[in-house]
Amino acid sequence: MSRxxxxxxxxxxxxxxxxxxxxxxxxxxxxxxxxxxxxxRKPVDVQPITDTEISAPRPIPQVSLVFEGADxxxxxxxxxxxxxxxxxxxxxxxxxxxxxFAVGNPDAQIMFIGEAPGYHExxxxxxxxxxxxxxxxxxxxxxxxxxxxxxxxxxVKFRPSIPKQTTNNRKPSPEEIAxxxxxxxxxxxxxxxxxxxxxxxxxxxxxxxxxxxxENMRGNWHHISGIPTIVTYHPSYLLQSGSNDVKRALWEDxxxxxxxxxxxxxxxxxxxxxxxx
Ligand code: URA
Numbered sequence: 166m167s168r169x170x171x172x173x174x175x176x177x178x179x180x181x182x183x184x185x186x187x188x189x190x191x192x193x194x195x196x197x198x199x200x201x202x203x204x205x206r207k208p209v210d211v212q213p214i215t216d217t218e219i220s221a222p223r224p225i226p227q228v229s230l231v232f233e234g235a236d237x238x239x240x241x242x243x244x245x246x247x248x249x250x251x252x253x254x255x256x257x258x259x260x261x262x263x264x265x266f267a268v269g270n271p272d273a274q275i276m277f278i279g280e281a282p283g284y285h286e287x288x289x290x291x292x293x294x295x296x297x298x299x300x301x302x303x304x305x306x307x308x309x310x311x312x313x314x315x316x317x318x319x320x321v322k323f324r325p326s327i328p329k330q331t332t333n334n335r336k337p338s339p340e341e342i343a344x345x346x347x348x349x350x351x352x353x354x355x356x357x358x359x360x361x362x363x364x365x366x367x368x369x370x371x372x373x374x375x376x377x378x379x380e381n382m383r384g385n386w387h388h389i390s391g392i393p394t395i396v397t398y399h400p401s402y403l404l405q406s407g408s409n410d411v412k413r414a415l416w417e418d419x420x421x422x423x424x425x426x427x428x429x430x431x432x433x434x435x436x437x438x439x440x441x442x
Contacts, residue, residue, distance in 0.1 A: 226252045230351050237271035240355045244348060248322050253344040260323035260341060261330075263287050267318035267352060274426055275310070276358035277301070278349065279399065280367040281321035281341070283334035292319050293400075300400035301364075307437060308419055309428070316356050320371045321345045342371035353390055360422055361392050365399030383418060395422060413438040 228251070233243035245266045254260055265282035268291055277293075285295030293301050305312060321337040322345055337345075349372070353361065361372075369375045369382045372389055375396065382396040397418040398411055416437050423430050 226256050228252050228347075230347055232351070232355070237355055241267070241271055241352065244351045244355070248348050251322070251345065251348060253347075254321075254323060254341070257341060257344055259326060259338070260321065261287065261326045263290070263324070264322050265290055265292055265319065265324070266322060267316060268292060269312065269316035269318075270314055271316065271356055273314060273316035273356060274359040275314075275422065276316040276318065276353065276356055276361045277364060278361060278368050278372060279317075279319045279364045280371075281319050281334075281337040282324045284324070284332045286319075287324045292317050296404055297399065297401040300403055304400065304415070304419060307416070307434065308423060309434075316352075316358060318349065318352055320349050320368055322348060336367055339370070342367070346371060350390070353392065358392060359426060361389055361394040362418075362422065363394060363396045365402065366396075368399075369396040383414065393425065409438055409440075 230244060230247055232240050234240040245264075248266060249264045251264075265286050279293060279297075282292060283295055283297075285298070286292050292298070301317075302312065305315065320342050325335045325337045325341060327333060327335050363369045363372050366375075366379055366382065373382075373387050373394065373396070375382045375387070379396070379398060379402075383398075385396075387394045387396065395418055398415045403411055403415060420430060420435065423434075
């Protein structure tokens, strides 16, 4: 059943396909959109789920990865090839078709791990290129690093799907994370970074089996295959919250990373996001 908002989305997509990046909204159109937004937020009647509708979790097919190649780039390329048709992920039937693999330096000292690609990442075939990616670029810049120096990956290599999906994204489920985890572990094994940064609670849960709030997960060094790992806020949470406390907390995590790696830290960098005296 198509929703009123689908017609709006279709119209905007067609305008975009014709090269338009802006549409003019008069007061009436603005009121109409506001009404659609309010309607979409109203709770819908939820039908109770009957026993017969509850299906058993799908068994994850057991597949082994083969590490081919003589050096890191060749080994990563072989994992990428196998990831494209990774049966444990495909068998779930809940992820989209396009695989978005990692980018960055196979010899990186720092590996950033997010949760899953979204609309922008799928379109550009690269992790962290949408608004969260822009925020991550800002964080890297403040650290004095470039994207070319780090390794950037996602736990789940396919965008989680939603019925009638347009630009909207959803978080990957624990099942989807578990299905893709061997790929991530292989990347960690090959790159062997000095430090891993898990971005957000979902990545922390999937990688380190941590539960609870971000406040509890942060502030400790964890280990993945013996590699020191820190958990911090996801850049998209930074965007959503806009809070200076969250910015400072994330920045303190990055200062800990820089200290552990022996990277130079200026007084100006130490003072970022501190309340002005
Ligand atoms: N969020 C993620 O976790 N990964 C991306 O690549 C983009 C947004």
